[in-house]
Amino acid sequence: MCRFVIYKGTSPVQLSHLLTRPAHSIINQAFDCRLRLDRRRPMNGDGFGVGWYDAVYDEELGPQPTIFTSVTPAWNCPNLTRLASKIKSPLVFGHVRATTAGSLSHDNCHPFAYGKLMFMHNGGIAEWPSIKRRVQKDLPDAVFNMVQGNTDSEWAFALFLSKLPDPDSRTFTADVLRRAMLDTITSFNAFAEDAGVTEPSLMNFCVTDGETVIATRYISSSKDEAASLWYSSGTTFSEGGEEGHYKMVTADKRQHIIMVASEPLTFERADWMEIKTNTMVVITPRFNMLHIPIVDKFSAPTSTMRQVEFAEGKGFLNSPNSGRPQ
Structure with missing residues (x-):
């Protein structure tokens, strides 16, 4: 299974504070999972990627994100450690990969980018070979040709791009991104x-244009639990008294930082809230966080107890506190 983390802050964060220094960063989760049970693939050693936007816009550099990927296991990449200690960004996507579809290659490492947009996926499209040709059939040429790898995730990004009025636009409203994401899941x-x-299918998708962030926790089932997804918000995210132990601190009512992750990045469970299954979260440019139920035939009554066996058996769900009313 894969894991991802999203950081959006009013001030740039040094990448090392997300990726390499926290004792429970996604890099450490890749080989030392404390909260997930995965009997099939206990390590996320099939590559990693990190994408970020410049803290200050530079016309020469353009608005697109920078992406660094490697097929080296994330915990064994000295280049990542060097880069993470010298780069700051107000919006970061990080991803560690365990293959479910597609070969081990740079082209298959998340996040994926197109123009100003950046995309990640945690999960899997069920029986992907049986619908792959149908997904490709209606894609515009520009979107079809941008796909370099062979994962269901990158084709999901292509499908998302095809739902936008203009994927090459320099600006996107939160509503446009939200509608495109819903249309992607519906398709x-x-x-x-x-x-x-x-x-x-397990469809924890996330996309950003560098200002708005859209993330989904979704499964195409009305009785099963989706791959886990958590969020944390506050004023500062910093290292405490013990090395590697980070905490989200809230000094006032304003949110200066919002983080979304497949698994909490700190051992302070009170820092993190679980996003409900079949829900979309929208983080606006002004740091409002909206939780929007995805209402379709896979919606479940609030009294329904979703079952954890499917997602847990694939290693996409933490075992503690699972199986609760949605």
Whole structure:
């Protein structure tokens, strides 16, 4: 299974404070998972990637994100350690990979980028070979040709781009990104139904244009739990008295930092809140965080107890406190 982390802050963060220094960063989670049970692939050693936007816009550099990927296990990459100690950004995507579809290559490492947009995925599209051709069929040439790898995740990004009025735009409203994400999920569900796919797809997608962030915790099932997703917000995210032990501190009512992660990055569980299954979160440029239920045939009544076995068996769900009313 994969893991990702998103950071959006009013001030740039040094990448090392997200990726390498915290004792429970996604890099350390890649080989030392404290909260997940994965009997199939206990290590996320199939590459990693980090993407970020410049803290100050430079016309010569342009608005697109910078992305660094490697097929080296994240915990064994000295270049990542060097870069992370010297780069700051107000919006960061980080991802560690365990392959579910696609080969081990740079082209298959998240995050993916197109123009100003950046995209990551944690999960898997069920029976991907049976719907891959259908996904590709209606894509515009520019979007089809931008795909370099062979993962279901990158094709999901291509499908998302095809839902935008203009994927090459320099500006996107939160509503445009939100609608495109919903249309992407709806299309995947329709393709699966047409192909007779019965296994649920796990679609924890996230996308940003450098200002707005959209993230989903979603499964195409009304009875199963989705891959886990958490968020934390506050004033500062900093190292405490013990080396490597970070904490989100809230000094006032304003949110200066919002983080979204597949698994909490600190051992302070009170710092983190779980995002409900089949929910979209929207982080606006002004740091409002909206939780929007994804209402479709896979919605479940609030009294329904979703089952954890499917996601947990694939290593996408932490075992403690699972199986609660949604």
